[in-house]
Amino acid sequence: MKFGGTSMADLERIRRAARLVAAEVDAGHKVAVVVSAMAGKTNELVAWTDGAGQPTGKAAEVHADSDDEYDVVVASGEQVTAGLLAITLRNLGYPARSMMGWQVPIKTSMLHAKARIADFPADNLINAMDSGQIVVVPGFQGISDDGRITTLGRGGSDTSAVAVAIAAQATRCDIYTDVDGVYTTDPRIEAKAKRLDKISFEEMLEMASLGAKVLQTRSVELAMAYRMPVRVLSSFVEPGENLNQGTLVCDEEEIVEKHIVSGVAYSRDEAKITLLGLPNKIGVSAAIFGRLAAANINVDMIVQSEKRSGDYANQLFTVGRRDAQRAAEIMNEAKADIGFDDLKVDEGVSKISIVGVGMRSHTGVAETMFRALSEKGINIQVISTSEIKISVLIDEAYTELAVRALHAAYGLDKIGA
């Protein structure tokens, strides 16, 4: 069972989480729990490390890399909630203990502030659970080979939860959060959005990557790799309320009633960069994308447009909005090398995606999408596809309209739960 920051926000919420854990134990299950820091706490700790990291004096010109100490500071938030939940469980009459990342141990890479889980020896965890303890593990944190505290990057507690579930050989990983499941789209945009009873790992991975914030992408990757079923459900209910079915993220084979399209995702964190008048010669793409990769800028969609007069073409690609200005600077610095005429940055775009394993076996899915958007007068700027998703880049102003149009076009308001 994993509880996010809003579910750990204060002692009252922690008590409610404890009651949910207790109910599972009463039902005869062995339980390990993963917790986030109190809502807002991680931001406060990060702000302190930022403040402490302002270079002054001797080092004014050299911003020292302090990600290892950043990890020491920010990992403390989950340590606090893990201890408090263990105390609360004991005071409900249930044996419990916390087990820090370094005590489990959850071994990670040494890439501080965005470490990846490398190994998670299960002996300590399983021994404690076999002795009747509820084990509470702080999410987000681990330990590197050189014995330093690491953190997994923001949202990493979901990944911790899946890792602990795998280590404990759990039958399921339940992620308690502030929504009661995975929806066909964001209910704040489309009131007719429906909660899905089940969604496949592959679809969830696409949804998470495409902007649905309910689960962290890496946690879904890990769950998929180990075929660990993950259930997303609300922590804002009391034990036994049967409203609380949640959404099961599982193998496609376990989903009887498959939808052609399971969800509509959107992301406003997009920017479009167009290089005009590129020479059409070998090595130009490598020159562009090699430079962006070297700067750790992730490129999403790429389109090379038709040639214009002679041997010149336009190159269009999208990056995260916060990277847009930096990407433009890098391109402009290499303008002579790459040889383009001009560069345009458009931060007024959003990406709308439909996701569904049904696309593999059904035809006409893309056509339905393009027609629905066209009927609303929405222009498609870029298209990209994978086996189970279609994404389009549009003018950001049409985001909500596009989401609602697609939600209706695929009948998502009529499905499931």
Place this chain on the structure above:
Amino acid sequence: MKFGGTSMADLERIRRAARLVAAEVDAGHKVAVVVSAMAGKTNELVAWTDGAGQPTGKAAEVHADSDDEYDVVVASGEQVTAGLLAITLRNLGYPARSMMGWQVPIKTSMLHAKARIADFPADNLINAMDSGQIVVVPGFQGISDDGRITTLGRGGSDTSAVAVAIAAQATRCDIYTDVDGVYTTDPRIEAKAKRLDKISFEEMLEMASLGAKVLQTRSVELAMAYRMPVRVLSSFVEPGENLNQGTLVCDEEEIVEKHIVSGVAYSRDEAKITLLGLPNKIGVSAAIFGRLAAANINVDMIVQSEKRSGDYANQLFTVGRRDAQRAAEIMNEAKADIGFDDLKVDEGVSKISIVGVGMRSHTGVAETMFRALSEKGINIQVISTSEIKISVLIDEAYTELAVRALHAAYGLDKIGA
């Protein structure tokens, strides 16, 4: 170098502490640093554990012992400041890293919430320092033999600092705090109080035990056992300000100009309990003090008064004020067994003490004390003495008057710094 909570209260204070550390490094010293949590933080964390520890539901009748998880929660405060100070030092251009209690490791007993340091292997610490790092160790925390986080009890960071100094084979342990040294008495009561240049371990131990809050008692015991000189000085100055001499706590032999009396201490945390009409028979004292010891109540002064009529006597003892009502309850429960007539609790008392190694070789010290108090009309209720201190119990209302009278009587306003 050790910095207390007020010296770590915010990022600005942490930067000032970092400048003080940097100045020592610039002077050619290898430095290890021990830090407290931000002022107020430990209280907040303790309050959370109290709140989480309110028994409810199944366990309403059984208050579970959660000191191990209390330790997990409260130890996080020092983890945060250790990381922040390391980041700040790096950004001043000085190599630094934090090293948690479990990383050093600072091995302690398993008595959670009031663990005692058992062993502190120095290899990790010395290797890091030899490689040019400033090592920042969170105070107050350690690790037990079974690998759990422990804490040393409130004020334990002073003890951590002395332990780290011993482990690092330091020439000195500098404790930076919100006062600039050890004074002949509390300057809030006697404006003429003087800072002492030096004070012996033995005197400091008595002063700390008797209510002077500048150093934690156990830290002085540890320093004395290893003959580790401790300097108390202010963190509220910039490096190099020569105001900042502080007070050196050291071997008596190193103090050339010895005072007969070095200080006047007081404590209001006192309560007097009198058992009236006790049978004068063997085993009565054991019956009384055995019961108090079993309840973990510390008894300070004990006086058995003259017998009254026949074989009956009164027994008087003092305990910490917060233990007074509980001690009275324990006595009353055993009233029949012990066989006293009546019990009185007086919480309106305070203890005034004079401390000085000069008492060993000078006569008339006690007489001066009693005459000075008598001249002010202050009645002495109980007297207790050791080789280097005399304590008296008086009516609490006379506390300040007594402190000032004794400060003048021993000429403490005329000494030293």
